[in-house]
Amino acid sequence: xxxxxxxxxxxxxxxxxxxxxxxxxxxxxxxxxxxxxxxxxxxxxxxxxxxxxxxxxxxxxxxxxxxxxxxxxxxxxxxxxxxxxxxxxxxxxxxxxxxxxxxxxxxxxxxxxxxxxxxxxxxxxxxxxxxxxxxxxxxxxxxxxxxxxxxxxxxxxxxxxxxxxxxxxxxxxxxxxxxxxxxxxxxxxxxxxxxxxxxxxxxxxxxxxxxxxxxxxxxxxxxxxxxxxxxxxxxxxxxxxxxxxxxxxxxxxxxxxxxxxxxxxxxxxxxxxxxxxxxxxxxxxxxxxxxxxx
Amino acid sequence: xxxxxxxxxxxxxxxxxxxxxxxxxxxxxxxxxxxxxxxxxxxxxxxxxxxxxxxxxxxxxxxxxxxxxxxxxxxxxxxxxxxxxxxxxxxxxxxxxxxxxxxxxxxxxxxxxxxxxxxxxxxxxxxxxxxxxxxxxxxxxxxxxxxxxxxxxxxxxxxxxxxxxxxxxxxxxxxxxxxxxxxxxxxxxxxxxxxxxxxxxxxxxxxxxxxxxxxxxxxxxxxxxxxxxxxxxxxxxxxxxxxxxxxxxxxxxxxxxxxxxxxxxxxxxxxxxxxxxxxxxxxxxxxxxxxxxxxxxxxxxxxxxxxxxxxxxxxxxxxxxxxxxxxxxxxxxxxxxxxxxxxxxxxxxxxxxxxxxxxxxxxxxxxxxxxxxxxxxxxxxxxxxxxxxxxxxxxxxxxxxxxxxxxxxxxxxxxxxxxxxxxxxxxxxxxxxxxxxxxxxxxxxxxxxxxxxxxxxxxxxxxxxxxxxxxxxxxxxxxxxxxxxxxxxxxxxxxxxxxxxxxxxxxxxxxxxxxxxxxxxxxxxxxxxxxxxxxxxxxxx
Numbered sequence: 001x002x003x004x005x006x007x008x009x010x011x012x013x014x015x016x017x018x019x020x021x022x023x024x025x026x027x028x029x030x031x032x033x034x035x036x037x038x039x040x041x042x043x044x045x046x047x048x049x050x051x052x053x054x055x056x057x058x059x060x061x062x063x064x065x066x067x068x069x070x071x072x073x074x075x076x077x078x079x080x081x082x083x084x085x086x087x088x089x090x091x092x093x094x095x096x097x098x099x100x101x102x103x104x105x106x107x108x109x110x111x112x113x114x115x116x117x118x119x120x121x122x123x124x125x126x127x128x129x130x131x132x133x134x135x136x137x138x139x140x141x142x143x144x145x146x147x148x149x150x151x152x153x154x155x156x157x158x159x160x161x162x163x164x165x166x167x168x169x170x171x172x173x174x175x176x177x178x179x180x181x182x183x184x185x186x187x188x189x190x191x192x193x194x195x196x197x198x199x200x201x202x203x204x205x206x207x208x209x210x211x212x213x214x215x216x217x218x219x220x221x222x223x224x225x226x227x228x229x230x231x232x233x234x235x236x237x238x239x240x241x242x243x244x245x246x247x248x249x250x251x252x253x254x255x256x257x258x259x260x261x262x263x264x265x266x267x268x269x270x271x272x273x274x275x276x277x278x279x280x281x282x283x284x285x286x287x288x289x290x291x292x293x294x
Numbered sequence: 295x296x297x298x299x300x301x302x303x304x305x306x307x308x309x310x311x312x313x314x315x316x317x318x319x320x321x322x323x324x325x326x327x328x329x330x331x332x333x334x335x336x337x338x339x340x341x342x343x344x345x346x347x348x349x350x351x352x353x354x355x356x357x358x359x360x361x362x363x364x365x366x367x368x369x370x371x372x373x374x375x376x377x378x379x380x381x382x383x384x385x386x387x388x389x390x391x392x393x394x395x396x397x398x399x400x401x402x403x404x405x406x407x408x409x410x411x412x413x414x415x416x417x418x419x420x421x422x423x424x425x426x427x428x429x430x431x432x433x434x435x436x437x438x439x440x441x442x443x444x445x446x447x448x449x450x451x452x453x454x455x456x457x458x459x460x461x462x463x464x465x466x467x468x469x470x471x472x473x474x475x476x477x478x479x480x481x482x483x484x485x486x487x488x489x490x491x492x493x494x495x496x497x498x499x500x501x502x503x504x505x506x507x508x509x510x511x512x513x514x515x516x517x518x519x520x521x522x523x524x525x526x527x528x529x530x531x532x533x534x535x536x537x538x539x540x541x542x543x544x545x546x547x548x549x550x551x552x553x554x555x556x557x558x559x560x561x562x563x564x565x566x567x568x569x570x571x572x573x574x575x576x577x578x579x580x581x582x583x584x585x586x587x588x589x590x591x592x593x594x595x596x597x598x599x600x601x602x603x604x605x606x607x608x609x610x611x612x613x614x615x616x617x618x619x620x621x622x623x624x625x626x627x628x629x630x631x632x633x634x635x636x637x638x639x640x641x642x643x644x645x646x647x648x649x650x651x652x653x654x655x656x657x658x659x660x661x662x663x664x665x666x667x668x669x670x671x672x673x674x675x676x677x678x679x680x681x682x683x684x685x686x687x688x689x690x691x692x693x694x695x696x697x698x699x700x701x702x703x704x705x706x707x708x709x710x711x712x713x714x715x716x717x718x719x720x721x722x723x724x725x726x727x728x729x730x731x732x733x734x735x736x737x738x739x740x741x742x743x744x745x746x747x748x749x750x751x752x753x754x755x756x757x758x759x760x761x762x763x764x765x766x767x768x769x770x771x772x773x774x775x776x777x778x779x780x781x782x783x784x785x786x787x788x789x790x791x792x793x794x795x796x797x798x799x800x801x802x803x804x805x806x807x808x809x810x811x812x813x814x815x816x817x818x819x820x821x822x823x824x825x826x827x828x829x830x831x832x833x834x835x
Contacts, residue, residue, distance in 0.1 A: 043620030048595030056620075069360070070352035132405045218401060223390035224351040231352060234391050 038062070038262030045258045061263035071264055073224065074231035077143070079271075081227050082209040085147035089205040090198065093156045098186050100157070101164035121154045127218075134219055145219035146227065147209075156201045163197040164190055199282035203275065210272045228268050236261050340381040341660065345699050346388035346402070346412030348395040348650065355692050362689045371684065372698035375674070376667055384699045388412065403428070410658045411699075414467065415650040417458050421775035423653060424461035430654040430661040433465030439665040444672050447471060451646060451705045451764075457773040457833060459651050467651030468664060471702045474647040475709055475763060476608060479537035480629040480755045482615060484603040487514035496633040499541040502604070503571065506580045509603040515622070524580035526605035527572070528593035529796070531585070532560070537606040540641065541634040542567045548643040549772035549828065556771045556829050559643070560791060561813045561821065567635070569798050570805040577801050586796050600625060609708075609755035612747040619743070628753035631761065642762060645770045652700055667700045676704050682729055709763060712749045712756035719751055777827035783820040790816055 005013070032052050037045050041056035049055050065071055096117070104110050125133070130149065139145040167190060175185045191198065216230030223234065350356070351367050359365050368386055376382045387409040388398050396415050402408050403422065414420045423429045433456070440448075448455060448471055459467030481502070488495065488505070491512050496502045506524025508514070515522055528534055532546045539546050544567070545559030552562070559565075575581050582602075585593060594614050596602040600622035605611070618625040632640040652668075654661040674685045675695060686695050695701060704710075707730050714731030715738075718724045727735050737745040749756050776784060794812040797803040813821075 041620065043598065043617035046591075046595065046614065046617045047599035047621045048592070049599055049621070068354075069357045074352075128401065128404045131401050135405060135407055217390075217394045218397065221388050221398070222351060222386060223394070226352070226390075230394075234350070234352065234394060 034262045034265055037259055038266050040259055042257050042259045045262075058259075061257075061259040062267075064260050065263045065267055068264075070224075070231065071228075071267075074226050074228045075268070077225065078210060078228035081143055081146050082206055084143065085150070085209040086202060086205040088147055088151050089153050089156070089209075090202050092152050093160050093201055094186070094191060094198070096152065097157050097160035097164055098182075098190060101161045117152070117154050117157060120152075131218060140219055141221050141225055146212075146215055149215065150208075150212075153201075153205060153208075156204060160194070160197055160201060163194055167193055196282045199279050203279050206275060207272060232264060232268060235264065340383070341663070342383040342385055343411050343658070343663070344385045344387040344409040346395075346399065346409040347386065347699060348392050348413050348415055349389060349696065350391035351389055352391075355694075356697065359689070359691045359694065359697065362691060367697055370697060371694070372671075375670065376699065379670055380663065380666055382663055382667065386699075408655045410655050411664055412653060412655070413470065413650050414653055417775035418781060420459060420467060420651060420653075421461075424459070424466045428656050429466050430656055430658065431464045431466055432468055432654065432661065432664070433460075435662045435665050436465065436468065439662045439669070441669045441673070443677060444665075444669050447672055447676060447702065447704050452769055454769065454773060455646050455648070457646075458775060459653075460774075460833065467653045468668065469646075469651055469702070470649040470700075471705055472647040472649055473703060473705045473708045474644045475705075475756075475759050476647050477644040478608060478642060478755065478759060479535070479540065479606050479632075480609060480611075480758060481537050481632055482605050482607060482611065482627055482629050484509075484514070484625060485628045485753075486624045486626040487603045490514055490516070495628075495630050498637045499538070499571065499633050499635050502538075502541075502633050503575065503580075506575060506604060507578070510578075510580050514603060515600060521601060523582055523596060523602040524575065524604065526593055526597050526602045527581045527585045527799075528588050528590045529586055529792075530590060531572075531799070532792070532795070534590055535606045537632050537640075538572075539565065539568045540632060540643070543641060544568055545643045548645070548770050550643070550768075551771040555825070556832050557825060558821065561816055563809075566805055566809050569795065569809065572799045573801050573805055576799050581799075586800065609748045609759075612744040612755075615747065616743045627747060629755045629758060630753065631758050639762065639766050641768050642766050643768045643770060646773055647705070649701075664700065668702065671698060671700055672702065672704075680729055682733055686730070687733055708749065709756060709759055712751075712754070712760060715749060716751045716757075716760075772828050772832055774831055777824050777831060779820045779823045779827055784824075787816055787819050787821060787824075790819060 029052070033050075036050050036052055036054050038061050039054035039057055039059070040050045041058050042061075044050055044055040099107055100110060100114055100117075102110060124130075134140060134145050134149065139148065171189050171193070172185060175189050180188070211229055213227070213229035213233045216225075216227045217233065220226050220230070223231070226234070349367065356367060359370065365371060367389065368384065373384045376384065388395065388402065390398060392415055395413075396419070399412070399414065399419060403419070408428065414423065436445075448469060451471075451474055455469050455471070456465045459465055459469070481496070483495070483505070487493075487509060491508050491514055493505055493508055494501070496505055502525070509522055509524045510520070513520065513522070536545075536547065542564050544562065544564035546565065548559045549556050550559045550562070551557075572581070576583075582588065582593060582596065594605070594611075597605050598614060598617045598621060600618055607614075612627075615627045618627070632642075634640045652664055654664055674681065684694075688694055695703070711730040711734045714727055714729075715735050718727050718731070718735070724735060734745050734749045738750055747754055751757065780787075790812065794803060794808065798805050798808050
């Protein structure tokens with residue numbers, strides 16, 4: 001239905017594009033800056049001469065990163081963590097959200113359970129009790145210390161639960177009449193219908209695992225077992241010469257190489273950036289699905 | 295069919311979880327029992343200690359060592375040495391760079407999960423461990439077991455080295471000694487700029503001011519633009535510009551003795567003059583207008599880019615200064631003896647430099663083994679026949695000396711190297727150099743600019759150290775842990791100092807009255823109490 005736009009609408013469109021374009025630029029500039037740093041000679045970087053375009057172009061930082069065992073070891077741990085962790089997260093989200101999405105008539109204790117889950121969103125034990133728990137469970141220095149404490153993602157459960165509720169009851173009834181059990185209804189009816197929501201949650205979990213660094217820092221006794229972001233954190237964090245040991249201050253002054261740091265950040269960001277386009281189509285269809293039903 | 299499939303999937307997942315957990319549990323248990331066994335059974339000599347060390351396994355040199363020789367942190371020439379000679383095996387339980395190491399140590403303290411022998415980096419953590427009785431007394435063991443060589447190294451600067459680890463008259467930690475000459479603040483100047491503008495090297499702080507003015511007004515980089523700065527300054531000027539404060543006998547980071555009492559240097563009236571000078575320089579555009587939001591790395595950009603001609607900093611700033619050369623081919627750096635207000639030699643306040651302390655957890659068997667390990671360690675590096683090319687730097691790897699479970703340096707190592715090189719160059723006996731002198735000299739011959747700048751003869755930081763150590767050195771009046779009030783309120787008291795001092799330099803607060811107000815506020819915030827507490831804690835001789 002082609003209609004002529006009023007002047008106000010046109011103006012709005014122009015303003016809209018300009019504003020969103022500006023926001024996009026603000027988001028992209030830091031990336032471009034880091035890329036420029038990573039492709040520049042270190043002395044130019046240390047002199048603050050690099051802004052958005054490399055100065056004295058070199059691929060040396062990338063060569064250095066590619067040869068760096070510690071970086072790849074951390075990379076491998078993160079891939080492992082993201083895969084196992086996301087699988088566990090998504091599976092548990094589906095298994096928990098399904099019963100909780102049922103009506104109180106068919107699941108009497110429903111609200112009790114919802115509150116129990118919700119409670120953990122508001123309160124937690126704190127750092128030291130968590131640390132002691134992980135230690136007593138013997139999880140220190142293992143991949144499980146990174147994936148099990150966050151296995152149940154309550155926020156995602158609530159998202160999923162609401163999505164399941166949107167699924168027409170008739171589908172459930174039909175499956176019931178045909179003799180499907182709850183299991184079968186879940187996996188053959190609900191899950192296929194909810195792919196957009198599952199894709200979203202997968203992405204949330206994946207990005208969460210990819211980016212988290214603090215748990216790695218405290219639950220891994222040796223820095224050899226750090227996942228990628230904990231490793232990056234130790235190299236990019238602003239250091240304070242007053243509190244660090246003289247040995248370390250001297251070594252850092254020697255090695256403080258921002259172009260190499262930039263290269264490591266870029267390499268570390270690439271895999272997760274590649275995931276977005278693959279999940280993009282689900283987002284779009286998810287939005288459309290919602291609008292048709294609404 | 296499908297149902298069975300899903301059940302199988304689920305079952306296998308549960309299996310993975312259970313197996314994962316239980317195998318880890320099992321692993322943990324066998325580890326600890328193995329330790330206990332080795333403590334009691336077998337020969338009484340063979341023993342395994344769990345260790346905690348502030349040492350980054352992701353360090354470039356650690357990977358290099360592994361690549362070149364196959365050695366790792368947990369199994370290298372040092373650990374093998376200890377195993378062969380003393381029957382001591384090392385099992386690292388905590389191992390990371392200092393920021394996360396301090397965090398890990400605090401968590402381990404809180405959860406009672408300390409390794410047998412470990413490094414403590416912060417005096418406050420040390421104090422807690424001593425108060426809680428969580429670590430073995432080590433002083434008597436040191437007296438009994440330490441070799442003469444070890445004692446001479448640890449105590450060579452001053453006997454007060456054990457002060458921070460003394461509690462109730464007993465010594466609980468073993469200092470990891472570093473050269474205290476690391477605490478020097480040097481004045482670095484672009485000599486090519488001096489020459490170009492026909493200026494003399496500075497003797498007094500007045501000269502420094504005049505040079506800074508000339509560096510700004512007279513276009514030293516010759517590009518026809520007024521885009522240069524006189525003196526580098528950043529938001530941590532208390533630390534990074536210490537040398538300028540010392541010119542006025544003001545000591546912003548030290549405890550000093552005054553009127554028979556130990557007092558904080560930063561609240562003394564001597565601070566006013568250097569602050570007034572910085573305020574004047576800021577007003578006249580000799581300093582970076584935005585210094586308040588720049589850390590050292592950011593502020594040094596202007597130096598590296600060849601736009602700032604002077605900065606204060608420790609000797610290893612040579613690594614940063616070196617980068618100037620790539621941006622400005624004419625750059626030539628020198629350091630000069632610290633200029634002072636009067637032109638008299640500066641007093642240099644030093645803290646006893648140590649990478650923290652090694653301690654032994656209470657109840658660990660044979661705590662004297664720590665001292666024995668140290669004896670063996672220093673023998674390799676500083677004994678009768680030191681083998682630097684095996685234990686210090688070897689196989690193209692820097693810093694093998696710190697990849698050991700225990701370590702310590704001869705505090706004179708850097709200065710001695712400089713003196714040896716200077717003498718050898720003067721006498722033409724370069725080939726007979728040994729130890730660190732030889733190592734540094736070889737690096738200089740291979741064209742290592744930074745090493746030459748730091749330790750070589752000429753206008754280098756260590757040339758000044760040579761002239762002033764220990765004659766002009768003044769040891770900190772108090773070396774122990776922060777007092778209870780300081781622990782509780784230190785950060786807000788510090789905040790007050792930093793914001794006021796910054797605002798004085800920026801000219802927003804008056805140097806004279808603003809400073810007095812700050813001191814009064816600081817005292818009421820807890821400064822007075824801290825001073826009293828510290829004076830009560832100072833060991834009486």
